[in-house]
Amino acid sequence: MQTLLLDSDDVDEHARMADVIGAVEDAFGAYERGDAQMPAKSYIDLPQYNGDFRSMPAYLDAGEWDAAGVKWVNVHPDNPADHDLPTVLGTMIYSDPETAYPLAIMDGTALTMKRTGAAAAVATDYLAVPDATSMGIVGAGVQAYTQLDAISEVRPIEEVVVSDLDDERVERFIDAYDDEFDVRAGSISEAGHCDVLSTVTPVRDPVVGLEDVGERTHVNAIGADAEGKHELTDELLLEARVVIDDHEQCTHSGEVNVPYSEGTLSDEDIYGEIGELVTEKKAAREDDTGVTVFDSTGLAIQDVAAARVVYQDAREHEAGFDFGLIHTDR
Incomplete structure (x- = not known):
């Protein structure tokens, strides 16, 4: 064998x-x-x-x-x-x-890059508006590519706005997808006002606030993978319907770890785990659902x-x- x-x-x-x-x-x-x-x-x-x-x-x-x-x-x-x-x-x-x-x-x-993109796509399929055609990306590193590859499998993405402090990274990303999408550089707020937003940064001070997203934007928070990392403001997390991949991992090292450890965000502020949506134990996006967030830490x-x-x-x-x-x- x-x-x-x-x-x-x-x-x-x-x-x-x-x-x-x-x-x-x-x-x-x-x-x-x-x-x-x-x-x-x-x-x-x-x-x-x-x-x-x-x-x-x-x-x-x-x-x-x-x-x-x-x-x-x-x-x-x-x-x-x-x-x-x-x-x-x-x-x-x-x-x-x-x-x-x-x-x-x-x-x-x-x-890892493939399955991380796939996890965001699963969450997007359950939480984004059905007719989502625009996608924003904050952070133009290697994970940004599989985010777009995966999410465009579950939504008919046409327009892509990418935001990064590194102009060369942005240009490389645009060059990679210019033939497939209407892709351009933009601010964090421009990216955040798309139908779907993926954040893939290693920051410890939040860079995306409630004012930076649309009324029904779905956010895939990918970057936080260790204690202290935090891409989205507390205000945004508290306003959104938050879905996580695993309670133990997310509260320890996911997007919610900082406000959860400080007591700003509690279990009552977490809508549920993605598996509950997949098994239909909890509802996915509904007509009156506003901003949604998927906290993805990555599971074995x-x-x-x-x-x-x-x-x-x-x-x-x-x-x-x-x-x-x-x-x-x-």
Whole structure:
């Protein structure tokens, strides 16, 4: 039996966004029904290297399929300047739940970007106005690209407004999508007054206020992934219908972590988890719903669901490199 090795190009090609969105939606549903196991993310802090490691294991049973795996990922902010390496390097081990055989080892960085975009698309499908045609993006880094790729799968996006302090990043983003969308640079407020807004910044002082969004804008808050990070003002969060991916992660390190820890925002101000919308335990957008916010921290079940999509499609197209990681002739 062989293990399939998939590099970042393989993952990018075979993580077909429409399929990843469907798989991530299934994962949210399985988690809400109690058909998933997802231990808390564990950390190894390495202050001597200004970095850390994180392990993210999960198993889920989506009914028609099940999957298991673990992502080993880091955050080393000094990597680009000191070692010419990305800040984040991820590796995903995708295993057969029945036998535990490692079916694939794949790049986890590209996988993370794909599943993060897919999670925002799932939330957008449930929370944005049905006829949304405009999208704003605050932060033109690598995550911005998969946000647009994914959300344009669930809404007929035509106009895109991107805002970033780095003009070169904005120009690169515009060049990448100029043939597909009416895309232009704009202010945070111009981006925020689109039908859908994704914020993908690492800020600790909020940059998007209530006055910066439209009356029915849906916001995907993606950037907050650690204690103290906070992209949206308290006023905006308190006014909006807030949906989270996981209570423990979001209150610890998601968009709501700062106002929640300070007592400004409570459980009563959180409408529910995305899995409750997927399983129809709670209503999605209604006619009188105003601003909505999805607090996305990123869950291990998303990685496992996306890894299954990649593995299945790569096998179907005979991609990647097979190797004998484990001898099975015993």
